[in-house]
Amino acid sequence: MNTPAYDDENIFAKILRGEIPSVKLYEDDDTLAFMDVMPQAPGHLLVIPKQPSRNLLDADPEVLAKTIPVVQKLAKAAKTAFDADGIFVAQFNEPAAGQTVFHLHFHVIPRREGTVLKPHSGGMEDMEVLKENAEKIRAAL
Numbered sequence: 635m636n637t638p639a640y641d642d643e644n645i646f647a648k649i650l651r652g653e654i655p656s657v658k659l660y661e662d663d664d665t666l667a668f669m670d671v672m673p674q675a676p677g678h679l680l681v682i683p684k685q686p687s688r689n690l691l692d693a694d695p696e697v698l699a700k701t702i703p704v705v706q707k708l709a710k711a712a713k714t715a716f717d718a719d720g721i722f723v724a725q726f727n728e729p730a731a732g733q734t735v736f737h738l739h740f741h742v743i744p745r746r747e748g749t750v751l752k753p754h755s756g757g758m759e760d761m762e763v764l765k766e767n768a769e770k771i772r773a774a775l
């Protein structure tokens with residue numbers, strides 16, 4: 635089956651258009667990084683290309699080539715900011731694989747030895763905590 639069409643009413647398209655707020659970390663002409671509002675661990679962030687695509691399956695390879703260096707940049711910053719033992723990068727394609735927001739995004743999640751991840755799309759984090767964590771990541775960029 636083909637990938638369904640992109641719907642520009644998804645929440646990340648609204649964030650890109652400035653219609654809903656986000657805690658931003660990094661932005662360039664092609665890419666935006668911001669805090670996940672339901673973090674699975676402190677410092678959980680998302681990297682998205684500005685060009686619309688539903689997920690990896692319909693993305694332009696040239697866009698992917700611009701996005702991955704930003705994923706790396708944010709992964710390094712998050713590792714430093716949270717003194718993480720490792721960084722989990724995740725990316726889901728279609729509901730059967732766990733995708734809930736249909737604009738391509740990469741999860742970047744700091745991991746500590748012996749610490750269990752919270753559930754995917756679990757509870758909302760306090761906005762002040764998100765802002766404090768974002769400040770740590772920005773300082774490490």
Ligand code: 5GP
Pocket residue numbers: 645656657668669670671672673725726732733734735736754755756
């Ligand atoms: P997916 O399941 O599609 O890979 O992940 C979507 C992610 O977006 C989830 O981790 C969820 O917590 C996050 N998310 C959902 N709504 C919002 C929102 O309005 N703002 C932000 N910053 N993140 C969101």
